Amino acid sequence: MREQLAILVIDTNRIRSSIIEQGLRDAGHERVIVVDGMDGLVRKITEIDPDVIVIDLENPNRDQLEHIFQVSRAVRRPIAMFVDRSEAGAIEAAVDAGVSAYVVDGLKRERVKPILDMAISRFNAFNRLSQELEAARSELAERKTIERAKGILMRNRGIGEDEAYRLLRKTAMNQGRRIIEVAEGLVISAGLLEKRDEA
Numbered sequence: 001m002r003e004q005l006a007i008l009v010i011d012t013n014r015i016r017s018s019i020i021e022q023g024l025r026d027a028g029h030e031r032v033i034v035v036d037g038m039d040g041l042v043r044k045i046t047e048i049d050p051d052v053i054v055i056d057l058e059n060p061n062r063d064q065l066e067h068i069f070q071v072s073r074a075v076r077r078p079i080a081m082f083v084d085r086s087e088a089g090a091i092e093a094a095v096d097a098g099v100s101a102y103v104v105d106g107l108k109r110e111r112v113k114p115i116l117d118m119a120i121s122r123f124n125a126f127n128r129l130s131q132e133l134e135a136a137r138s139e140l141a142e143r144k145t146i147e148r149a150k151g152i153l154m155r156n157r158g159i160g161e162d163e164a165y166r167l168l169r170k171t172a173m174n175q176g177r178r179i180i181e182v183a184e185g186l187v188i189s190a191g192l193l194e195k196r197d198e199a
Contacts, residue, residue, distance in 0.1 A: 006031040007116070008050035012038065016056050016107060020082070023112030024054075038064070041071045052120060056082040056107060065090055069097035078123035080115050082107045100126070142180045149183035152190045 007029055011017035017034050024032050033048055035041075045053065053075070057064055060083055072079050072094075080101040081094060094102040100119035103111075146168065153164035168186075172179045 004031055005029060005051045006033070006049065007052050007054060008045065008048050009034045009054045009056070010038070010041065011056040012036055013056070013058055016058065019107060019109050020054055020056060020112050023109035024116070026109065027113035027116075038067065041067075042074050045071070045075050045077075050077065052116060053077050053079045054082070054112070054116065055079060058084050062087065065093065069093060069099070072097040072099050078116075078119045080119035082115075098123075098126075142183075145180060145187055146183045149186040152186055 007024055009017050009020050009024075009032060011020065011034065014036065017036065021032050021034055033050065035044055035048075055068055057068070060068075065087075068081070076098065078100045079098065080103070081099050082103050083090075084105055084107075086102075086104045091102050091104075100122040101115050103115055146165075149168060150161055150164040153159060153167055154161060157164070157167075159167070168179050168182055172182045175182065
């Protein structure tokens with residue numbers, strides 16, 4: 001994130017957006033951009049490239065909420081959302097869509113900054129968890145591939161597990177590649193040979 005945050009405020013009601021804008025400026029944020037229309041939001045967000053998005057929907061209907069949730073999924077930014085009322089399930093839907101802070105009936109100038117800070121903090125925490133989960137999934141997938149490659153070598157060469165791993169590692173070192181790359185190549189080749197034998 002940039003040192004001076006660029007904050008996009010999306011609100012069709014100019015009076016309400018001025019409350020948010022003033023709350024942000026009072027908190028020392030100078031780069032506040034206000035957009036008063038919902039049309040072409042993803043394009044506008046891409047052009048403005050904000051660090052954080054604040055959305056205020058006075059009395060949102062289900063279609064408006066769904067539109068905002070689609071935008072939220074697409075832009076991957078911290079989003080703080082203010083609404084006057086909320087239907088059952090809207091908060092859960094907002095969280096699922098990636099909205100970092102969903103505030104019902106809480107639009108006050110002095111609350112804008114702490115809610116924005118919370119949205120950024122939650123977004124960053126969620127991103128860290130997502131990255132850790134993706135890394136764990138990737139590591140597990142790599143381990144499975146290496147195990148399959150070792151199994152192929154053990155069957156075809158009549159060697160033990162340790163020797164199969166050493167052979168993979170030695171091949172990787174000789175070729176200047178990672179073990180997973182050698183293992184993937186072996187698994188793919190074995191799969192192709194099996195299919196040819198079946199034909």
